[in-house]
Amino acid sequence: MKELVGMLPDEMEQFVLSLGEKPFRARQITDWIYKKGVTDIEMMTDLSGSFRLLLSHNARVTLPAVTKVTEAADGTVKFLLELADGAAIESVIIPDEGRTTLCVSSQTGCALGCAFCMTGRLGKRRDLTAGEIVGQVLVARDYLGTRGEALTNIVFMGMGEPLLNYDEVRRALTLILGDRGLSFSWRHVTVSTAGIPEGITRLGKEVLVNLAVSLNAPDDQTRDRIMPMNRKYPLDALMAALAAYPLKRGRRITIEYVLLSGVNDTEDHARALVRLVRGIPVKINLIPFNPFPGAPFSRPDYGRVLGFQEILISAHLNAIIRKSKGGGIAAACGQLVAASSTRGRSGGNENGTA
Ligand code: SAH
Ligand code: SF4
Numbered sequence: 001m002k003e004l005v006g007m008l009p010d011e012m013e014q015f016v017l018s019l020g021e022k023p024f025r026a027r028q029i030t031d032w033i034y035k036k037g038v039t040d041i042e043m044m045t046d047l048s049g050s051f052r053l054l055l056s057h058n059a060r061v062t063l064p065a066v067t068k069v070t071e072a073a074d075g076t077v078k079f080l081l082e083l084a085d086g087a088a089i090e091s092v093i094i095p096d097e098g099r100t101t102l103c104v105s106s107q108t109g110c111a112l113g114c115a116f117c118m119t120g121r122l123g124k125r126r127d128l129t130a131g132e133i134v135g136q137v138l139v140a141r142d143y144l145g146t147r148g149e150a151l152t153n154i155v156f157m158g159m160g161e162p163l164l165n166y167d168e169v170r171r172a173l174t175l176i177l178g179d180r181g182l183s184f185s186w187r188h189v190t191v192s193t194a195g196i197p198e199g200i201t202r203l204g205k206e207v208l209v210n211l212a213v214s215l216n217a218p219d220d221q222t223r224d225r226i227m228p229m230n231r232k233y234p235l236d237a238l239m240a241a242l243a244a245y246p247l248k249r250g251r252r253i254t255i256e257y258v259l260l261s262g263v264n265d266t267e268d269h270a271r272a273l274v275r276l277v278r279g280i281p282v283k284i285n286l287i288p289f290n291p292f293p294g295a296p297f298s299r300p301d302y303g304r305v306l307g308f309q310e311i312l313i314s315a316h317l318n319a320i321i322r323k324s325k326g327g328g329i330a331a332a333c334g335q336l337v338a339a340s341s342t343r344g345r346s347g348g349n350e351n352g353t354a
Contacts, residue, residue, distance in 0.1 A: 006175070033138075076095070077093040109160065114229075177209070192256065217264045243280050254283055256287060261298045261301075
């Protein structure tokens with residue numbers, strides 16, 4: 001049995017040929033799946049009945065199963081999804097200022113273990129396949145479609161480190177961006193990384209897409225403390241990869257900076273951040289820490305966040321404070337799955353985490 005979701009167009013042609021059909025049938029199948037959102041092979045009515053039968057004996061179209069949908073008052077929708085092997089992941093729809101963004105997961109946990117991140121506490125479980133990544137988009141698009149809404153943006157900011165699952169993420173991007181896939185404009189697709197320099201360099205060469213980097217600290221000492229991966233990939237290597245990253249005219253790299261009270265939020269940190277990014281076209285997203293039970297950090301008070309932003313703005317940097325969306329339903333990075341996997345699948349904590 002071949003899985004059709006996640007197959008690249010040329011692979012689909014090869015597959016169709018192997019079943020004795022003409023290659024153009026591949027395009028009909030991808031149109032059904034990606035353009036029309038049809039997953040039932042029987043409904044692919046421009047294929048002959050005999051080919052549909054043959055296809056359904058040799059292939060399937062699998063989307064992640066939705067185990068739970070939680071909607072917050074601010075419109076954020078979180079999906080708890082179950083994959084074919086029973087693994088649980090989440091993806092989140094975040095409506096904001098005329099955009100509707102889906103935050104997708106790229107792994108079922110994360111090996112990088114950032115101290116402020118609940119996904120990091122799960123540890124690495126496994127990489128997602130391209131089909132499982134694109135499947136999250138299809139599920140969300142379908143959900144929005146039933147409400148007459150459209151999905152406009154995709155960010156790889158869910159569970160996992162996308163650049164440590166490079167090949168499958170790249171395949172997923174090919175399908176998300178391609179006209180034989182979901183046809184998203186690259187302007188509306190962002191890959192967020194904790195900062196894997198070789199992955200950044202490779203991505204810059206191979207795929208046109210927006211890049212976001214979770215910097216979170218302006219010096220190695222602070223970063224080592226909250227992001228253990230920094231010991232393997234220290235800031236000088238990361239900043240060199242960012243300086244060399246190819247950008248279209250007027251585009252910037254997004255720097256994400258989770259503010260942790262007393263850890264990385266002082267005026268000195270802000271000034272060090274200004275020096276660190278000098279010469280690199282960036283915009284900075286300041287994200288006040290989203291607390292979770294047992295977290296060893298707290299969120300700085302708002303005045304401190306504003307003071308931090310002010311230093312960046314005074315240095316002519318573009319810096320915004322990102323509102324924490326979906327806080328009441330634990331929609332930050334990995335929180336629902338973490339809650340349900342420690343309490344049993346039916347006992348996820350929906351509202352105690354923010
Ligand atoms: N692994 C990638 C993508 C997923 S993490 C990366 O690190 O970029 C997505 C974002 O969520 C990161 O910017 C991370 O810094 C942020 N994040 C994780 N836990 C958080 C928390 N408790 N509060 C606020 N932001 C958090
Ligand atoms: Fe992994 Fe990103 Fe969470 Fe760090 S912030 S543990 S890299 S998912």
